[in-house]
Amino acid sequence: MSHAVELRGIVKRFGTFVANDCVDLVVKAGEIHAIVGENGAGKTTLMNVLFGLLQPDGGEILIDGKPIVVANPRAAIAAGLGMVHQHFKLVPSLTVAENVFLGMERGRAGFVDHKAQIAETERLSRDFGLKVDPTEQVGLLSVGIEQRIEILKVLARGARIIILDEPTAVLTPQESRELFQTLRGFVAQGMTVIFITHHLEEVMAVSDTVTVLRLGRKVDTRPTADVTKNDLVQMMVGRSVSFDRRQREPSTGGTVLSVKDLWCRDDRGLPAVRGVSFDVRAGEVVGIAGVAGNGQTELAEVLSGLRPASHGTFRIHGEDLTAASPRRIRDTGVAHVPGDRVVRGVDRQSSIAANILMGRQDTPPWARGSLIDWAVVRERSSEMMERFDVRASGPDALVKSLSGGNMQKVVLAREFSHDADFLLVDQPTRGVDIGATESIHNEIMRQRADGRAILLISVQLDELIALADRILVMFNGLIMGELPGDSVSEEALGLLMAGVQTGPDRAAVA
């Protein structure tokens, strides 16, 4: 079998950091090749080098056995490569066909031939089984369909080797399965697919061959049939990690958080949360599942006082905090791990110590009178860094020098050391590697054992299944149903996440 892509000794450095260290990669023609690795392992960098978005500091690229220089994406496209990025680059006000042909419009004399574009989009859509309506406005479509359009864009440019960067991150399980079928179809037509992921189930389900990267180096390339999930995890992390459901004692505490018919609007003024009600008891982890953008973020913002509720109430220990300021909510006993740590979790320009200080600047022993006692702040920060396994040179290191996982541990260290009764934890392991994820999960379970009430919002189903006692599924601002954490199938979760209710009394079972 011939090689569609061959990378030889690719080296890519950013300053002193080596993102790719002499990586070799062989992708056979007509296979689905998965590239896995922790965050920061160099997967995306390697693909960006292949696609001409980055120039390598060393090494060779061969496409179809011929060495080429990929100076820019244009050269990559000319060589038959196509890349579907993690973040879609579609124009909402244009139609599907206009987006597919953007930058290579059909037509003459500066005019666009809409009819020809629509016809060609239809043909591509039929040939490759990617159902779209070419005349629809992209802004009105779901994320799953947007991804189809991105793939159509790549196909319209004549790609035979398709690279997908974390294609399933934004999809429901059902949409992911459809995508995999499509990819199988591509391979059947003689095309080659390379996809980056950190979901090992996907690797096992769809790929023919898998390459594992760790810390910028290739660990191994193996036929998927010859490896197990555990082998892959060991290769990725360098040791074995457990992802099973965590053991736990049943919780017996009283109600800490009580939410009743809560509504709020999003930034555009449209209803984002539309009447949700639930309780969280002490010593319990309640998970909120859902595809990103179904009101979870807004719900977390309301509960932390960052967004006003338009209707309804929430209480902590019976005290109505619906209209309270973030400060008052915190003082009542709420700790908040925000979903977007860079925006609301940390100040990247400040030191770790200053970040851990935030919110305590008025409390002894951190401050005496109105003066901050930096000696105490540093000492306490060092203790917390040790306890929460923050890897940095010391408390004075700037947060922006930390990796995503370590940054998140700084946030957890600050929030979980407040002795708050209610922990509002939004996407605690987004963009965090497997090793750090494990220690964050351990910490959440430790807080649960200490009798905290925890609301865990996550788009990662395996995380919810591992940690939550109950899982509420949000769709379009509503809670579609509740599933007990110990007997939940991804299937049932996926249907609820897609807005399909499995039965009228499903929600009442709990």
Added chain:
Amino acid sequence: MEVLERLINVAMLVATIRTTAPILLVALGGSFTTKAGIFNIGLEGQMLVGAFFAVIGSIFTGSAWLGVLCGVTAAVTFALIFVVLVVSFRANEVVVGLALNILAGGMTISLMKAIFGTRGSIVGHGIVGLKPVHIPGASDLGVFGQLVSGYTPLVYVAFAMVPILIVFYQRTRLGLHIRVVGEKPEAAEAQGLSITRIRYIASLLCGVLAGLAGAHLSLGYITMFTENMSSGRGFMAVAILIFSNGDPLKVLAGCLLFGFSDALALRLQTFGFPSYLVLTVPYLVALAALFALAYRSRPRIVRETVDSMKRLMRIEGPPDAGAGRRNES
């Protein structure tokens, strides 16, 4: 009734069309930059230098059309300075726009002093204005003939630009690319389109129309230049652009509103209202229009509140909305 008839008649409509033309030209020019994602507050200055240099060109060449060309060239030069600073050097759009507006105001006054030794205005000196176009046979059409014939050429250009721009944005490659660059620059970049090049083109096209708007002011119905002749029309255009998002039809609607209130103000003066009060009419209309637009978002809030109140009154919610609530019991 009689008062109304005196207020709204053919003459009034003709006046509306006339007063609409310059603001429509400059606003359509701004539509290019708005669509390309540039907040162009420098329209006022571009229009002013357009008006000034149109008069200068007209005096020195003896031709109205060469005058128009001079005005357009001056405005395009201003547009070029704007886009170089904003796009290539990434300066703040508002600061650069305001600076160019102030420069335009000061420059025209000092040049007037230097060339003609006068302050205030340039009148006479052999300025050649644009001749009104009389459409043949229009006089036989009665009222309709009066409405469509007898304007200076740039009035026709202004109104013709509306359908041209609609086609431009929907059917041409450049129009499409300008929209993409404004709405989602990273999408343009990913497809190898040069954001810089497209923003340059949009800004220069804007300069052309702003220059025409200025030339229309000084060589249209009155052939003279006065200090600060654009008198806020560029800013009005900016306001219209914010609310129309640069869509040609909405721009037209906004400009007609301002044109009408401008004409109304002139009309009211003939009724003997104090002129300083009357001159506030267009701005009051602007305020009222903006308020009305802002008020439109109110019913949504009302609707949502009514919705949740209804849900409270009901014993059983609808199956989808009630799911979250039912597991309480």
